[in-house]
Amino acid sequence: xxxxxxxxxxxxxxxxxxxxxxxxxxxxxxxxxxxxxxxxxxxxxxxxxxxxxxxxxxxxxxxxxxxxxxxxxxxxxxxxxxxxxxxxxxxxxxxxxxxxxxxxxxxxxxxxxxxxxxxxxxxxxxxxxxxxxxxxxxxxxxxxxxxxxxxxxxxxxxxxxxxxxxxxxxxxxxxxxxxxxxxxxxxxxxxxxxxxxxxxxxxxxxxxxxxxxxxxxxxxxxxxxxxxxxxxxxxxxxxxxxxxxxxxxxxxxxxxxxxxxxxxxxxxxxxxxxxxxxxxxxxxxxxxxxxxxxxxxxxxxxxxxxxxxxxxxxxxxxxxxxxxxxxxxxxxxxxxxxxxxxxxxxxxxxxxxxxxxxxxxxxxxxxxxxxxxxxxxxxxxxxxxxxxxxxxxxxxxxxxxxxxxxxxxxxxxxxxxxxxxxxxxxxxxxxxxxxxxxxxxxxxxxxxxxxxxxxxxxxxxxxxxxxxxxxxxxxxxxxxxxxxxxxxxxxxxxxxxxxxxxxxxxxxxxxxxxxxxxxxxxxxxxxxxxxxxxxxxxxxxxxxxxxxxxxxxxxxxxxxxxxxxxxxxxxxxxxxxxxxxxxxxxxxxxxxxxxxxxxxxxxxxxxxxxxxxxx
Amino acid sequence: xxxxxxxxxxxxxxxxxxxxxxxxxxxxxxxxxxxxxxxxxxxxxxxxxxxxxxxxxxxxxxxxxxxxx
Amino acid sequence: xxxxxxxxxxxxxxxxxxxxxxxxxxxxxxxxxxxxxxxxxxxxxxxxxxxxxxxxxxxxxxxxxxxxxxxxxxxxxxxxxxxxxxxxxxxxxxxxxxxxxxxxxxxxxxxxxxxxxxxxxxxxxxxxxxxxxxxxxxxxxxxxxxxxxxxxxxxxxxxxxxxxxxxxxxxxxxxxxxxxxxxxxxxxxxxxxxxxxxxxxxxxxxxxxxxxxxxxxxxxxxxxxxxxxxxxxxxxxxxxxxxxxxxxxxxxxxxx
Numbered sequence: 001x002x003x004x005x006x007x008x009x010x011x012x013x014x015x016x017x018x019x020x021x022x023x024x025x026x027x028x029x030x031x032x033x034x035x036x037x038x039x040x041x042x043x044x045x046x047x048x049x050x051x052x053x054x055x056x057x058x059x060x061x062x063x064x065x066x067x068x069x070x071x072x073x074x075x076x077x078x079x080x081x082x083x084x085x086x087x088x089x090x091x092x093x094x095x096x097x098x099x100x101x102x103x104x105x106x107x108x109x110x111x112x113x114x115x116x117x118x119x120x121x122x123x124x125x126x127x128x129x130x131x132x133x134x135x136x137x138x139x140x141x142x143x144x145x146x147x148x149x150x151x152x153x154x155x156x157x158x159x160x161x162x163x164x165x166x167x168x169x170x171x172x173x174x175x176x177x178x179x180x181x182x183x184x185x186x187x188x189x190x191x192x193x194x195x196x197x198x199x200x201x202x203x204x205x206x207x208x209x210x211x212x213x214x215x216x217x218x219x220x221x222x223x224x225x226x227x228x229x230x231x232x233x234x235x236x237x238x239x240x241x242x243x244x245x246x247x248x249x250x251x252x253x254x255x256x257x258x259x260x261x262x263x264x265x266x267x268x269x270x271x272x273x274x275x276x277x278x279x280x281x282x283x284x285x286x287x288x289x290x291x292x293x294x295x296x297x298x299x300x301x302x303x304x305x306x307x308x309x310x311x312x313x314x315x316x317x318x319x320x321x322x323x324x325x326x327x328x329x330x331x332x333x334x335x336x337x338x339x340x341x342x343x344x345x346x347x348x349x350x351x352x353x354x355x356x357x358x359x360x361x362x363x364x365x366x367x368x369x370x371x372x373x374x375x376x377x378x379x380x381x382x383x384x385x386x387x388x389x390x391x392x393x394x395x396x397x398x399x400x401x402x403x404x405x406x407x408x409x410x411x412x413x414x415x416x417x418x419x420x421x422x423x424x425x426x427x428x429x430x431x432x433x434x435x436x437x438x439x440x441x442x443x444x445x446x447x448x449x450x451x452x453x454x455x456x457x458x459x460x461x462x463x464x465x466x467x468x469x470x471x472x473x474x475x476x477x478x479x480x481x482x483x484x485x486x487x488x489x490x491x492x493x494x495x496x497x498x499x500x501x502x503x504x505x506x507x508x509x510x511x512x513x514x515x516x517x518x519x520x521x522x523x524x525x526x527x528x529x530x531x532x533x534x535x536x537x538x539x540x541x542x543x544x545x546x547x548x549x550x551x552x553x554x555x556x557x558x559x560x561x562x563x564x565x566x567x568x569x570x571x572x573x574x575x576x577x578x579x580x581x582x583x584x585x586x587x588x589x590x591x592x593x594x595x596x597x598x599x600x601x602x603x604x605x606x607x608x609x610x611x612x613x614x615x
Numbered sequence: 616x617x618x619x620x621x622x623x624x625x626x627x628x629x630x631x632x633x634x635x636x637x638x639x640x641x642x643x644x645x646x647x648x649x650x651x652x653x654x655x656x657x658x659x660x661x662x663x664x665x666x667x668x669x670x671x672x673x674x675x676x677x678x679x680x681x682x683x684x
Numbered sequence: 685x686x687x688x689x690x691x692x693x694x695x696x697x698x699x700x701x702x703x704x705x706x707x708x709x710x711x712x713x714x715x716x717x718x719x720x721x722x723x724x725x726x727x728x729x730x731x732x733x734x735x736x737x738x739x740x741x742x743x744x745x746x747x748x749x750x751x752x753x754x755x756x757x758x759x760x761x762x763x764x765x766x767x768x769x770x771x772x773x774x775x776x777x778x779x780x781x782x783x784x785x786x787x788x789x790x791x792x793x794x795x796x797x798x799x800x801x802x803x804x805x806x807x808x809x810x811x812x813x814x815x816x817x818x819x820x821x822x823x824x825x826x827x828x829x830x831x832x833x834x835x836x837x838x839x840x841x842x843x844x845x846x847x848x849x850x851x852x853x854x855x856x857x858x859x860x861x862x863x864x865x866x867x868x869x870x871x872x873x874x875x876x877x878x879x880x881x882x883x884x885x886x887x888x889x890x891x892x893x894x895x896x897x898x899x900x901x902x903x904x905x906x907x908x909x910x911x912x913x914x915x916x917x918x919x920x921x922x923x924x925x926x927x928x929x930x931x932x933x934x935x936x937x938x939x940x
Binding site for chain 2: 353357358363367433436437440443444447448451455478479480484488
């Protein structure tokens with residue numbers, strides 16, 4: 001267990017870092033560091049591609065620069081969504097989780113080959129899905145997956161897309177198994193000990209993930225994949241949509257939990273103090289485990305075929321999800337204040353000045369947390385059943401999630417990278433001022449973009465469209481004009497791109513640098529109120545798992561049954577768009593034909609040989 | 616310098632948020648600024664902050680502002 | 685905690701108290717491949733169902749809405765029934781809270797009140813394919829006196845023999861519940877025939893107007909039937925000798 005850095009931090013003056021130097025993660029766990037590094041590099045690749053597609057579509061939809069046909073916009077949008085929210089976030093978090101488990105249990109992974117195996121599986125899956133999406137850019141391949149991140153049937157993607165997603169998710173399941181395995185082994189050696197907080201966070205998050213991915217696994221394996229292969233003719237769009245959101249909401253917490261973990265275990269340390277309360281942190285993660293999944297229907301307030309009662313249950317659960325987030329806000333700010341006061345900060349507001357703002361890791365995370373507060377408020381608006389009518393599927397929604405996943409998560413991850421990459425490479429951060437400018441630019445860029453997106457959404461401007469300019473009518477802007485909003489979105493997009501470029505400059509600069517012994521020691525924040533203060537029941541993962549399942553059953557059994565009762569398992573004769581069935585089944589036939597031919601000729605050859613031998 | 620360069624950067628970042636949101640907020644009070652007006656206002660505000668930050672002070676007093684971090 | 689319960693209570697009041705109905709599972713399912721046989725959706729339209737109450741049956745498909753434009757009178761309460769022929773769309777009146785997903789196999793129903801004449805853009809805000817951004821329609825809320833649900837159709841001879849009567853079978857359908865007092869006016873060549881009619885609410889009036897072809901003379905004659913703002917037109921040929929095949933086809937083109 002690492003120590004907090006209270007006194008050292010207070011003494012540190014204008015030196016390079018406020019953290020003590022010492023044994024890095026690379027020194028301690030060289031093999032694991034390699035895995036984590038690979039995971040992070042994969043995520044950065046996804047971030048680079050996703051970011052590139054992001055700026056292309058920003059300029060396209062605001063009509064500042066259109067370098068492609070509007071039809072292609074949707075391929076770009078699919079790639080932007082899937083690369084960023086699936087590949088970037090999840091590759092990053094498996095790296096962080098591996099760091100958290102090994103560091104906090106202070107033990108190596110049980111079998112490094114297995115660890116590589118799950119990372120390999122995830123990479124293979126991501127590559128398959130990416131190939132299917134990117135093939136949409138060329139007409140020479142009869143393959144596309146322009147179905148966006150939500151892949152609502154009857155939109156159909158190439159089977160490779162669904163298969164890739166499945167393989168990717170299976171990889172994450174294996175990763176979870178790896179961490180549980182570490183914990184079981186650790187528990188055997190340390191009977192009766194409390195689960196260290198970071199490991200606790202990983203395990204609860206993974207349980208949530210296992211429960212949540214059941215939805216998407218069912219949707220893909222039972223319906224969408226066989227359908228795209230032409231094995232079944234039709235699907236029930238409401239059913240696959242509901243199963244998607246069964247997964248689609250908890251997945252946002254899957255992205256957010258690692259960011260929360262960073263705020264809980266790194267931020268207090270960086271601000272020079274301790275985590276305010278260990279029990280509170282555990283409560284928060286347990287609440288997320290319990291409440292993340294039975295809320296998915298709040299994405300379907302406007303769906304026909306789902307009764308108002310089910311929607312109301314989802315809303316109630318959603319509102320209670322505010323609780324752990326509000327608790328987090330409180331705990332994290334309290335921890336930061338504690339740190340600041342340790343550093344000599346005084347006054348009611350004055351302590352803010354004593355925070356280590358020049359540290360890009362701290363500044364990035366703090367700014368991300370702040371934006372998350374704004375995102376949380378717009379999220380509450382989304383979650384209200386009635387007001388949702390006004391904003392559903394408008395640009396308000398992307399405005400909201402660019403604050404949450406696009407800043408709270410992405411900016412935290414980028415800031416955390418400035419801490420992790422030195423840990424994993426033993427190299428000093430290439431340029432701290434540039435890194436600081438980078439995180440601040442992200443904050444500023446997102447301010448412009450998200451503000452304008454929210455406002456445009458209130459005017460009714462739709463999301464997910466290449467050309468939000470219509471022939472028949474014009475939007476009535478309450479304040480300013482649509483042109484201004486477009487300009488603001490484009491400006492934000494450009495600043496964000498610039499920020500990304502700087503991010504990669506810093507990362508590449510760091511990686512290409514040489515080993516340094518000025519890297520701070522590996523570790524995480526100590527707590528003011530430790531695990532000894534938290535009730536033992538909090539560590540009873542079986543109980544929470546059971547409860548989570550029960551809540552999911554309560555929230556989903558009846559909606560799912562009613563959807564199946566209404567539309568049938570396979571829906572009322574739904575045709576796929578675009579129809580890749582024909583192509584695939586034709587390809588399948590060709591393969592079959594080919595196989596049969598080969599087999600026949602092989603038999604003939606064999607027969608001839610046998611005949612020859614016999615003679 | 617009254618505050619550190621980094622501090623100034625952060626303060627300016629927050630100013631951007633303030634300025635971007637201000638137009639909407641003022642519209643609530645029926646005070647509609649044009650883009651040009653709000654641009655002018657923000658430039659003025661930023662210049663004011665920068666001038667304030669760069670204004671030399673007699674270093675003897677102040678201990679917490681520039682010395683932090 | 686209290687705060688959260690408070691929020692839920694507020695929203696519940698805001699929803700139930702104000703009588704805002706959610707899109708829900710009240711409507712029966714429908715097979716998207718059988719829309720053409722469906723009583724409501726085979727002919728997407730607006731129908732009056734009560735005083736100031738209307739129902740609009742709308743079909744969304746890649747990448748249009750039917751009917752388009754939708755026209756409803758001011759001071760009305762309109763329930764939209766929307767379904768999809770293919771993929772998931774939405775039916776969203778820009779800048780209002782009339783906004784619903786449109787899922788194939790399901791019928792979404794949304795009720796809205798329109799107090800004043802206005803124009804609303806109807807857009808699809810759920811990605812529905814490569815032409816998604818072109819999917820738009822219009823909703824016009826028109827002053828009451830400009831609104832009707834009258835449908836006019838005319839079946840007329842193409843050709844008549846000089847001396848015979850040319851017949852025009854006129855059907856006026858009144859989709860509104862109030863009686864429609866109007867006049868049917870037929871202009872053919874230089875002849876004009878007018879007939880004052882009263883079409884009962886939600887009913888159809890049929891009449892046959894005849895013109896002596898001798899009055900018209902030999903040759904092609906353009907004709908127009910007008911009822912209020914609705915017109916049907918075509919061309920009648922008066923010939924010396926009718927060839928023996930009995931062409932009795934619809935001479936009107938459906939422009940209603």
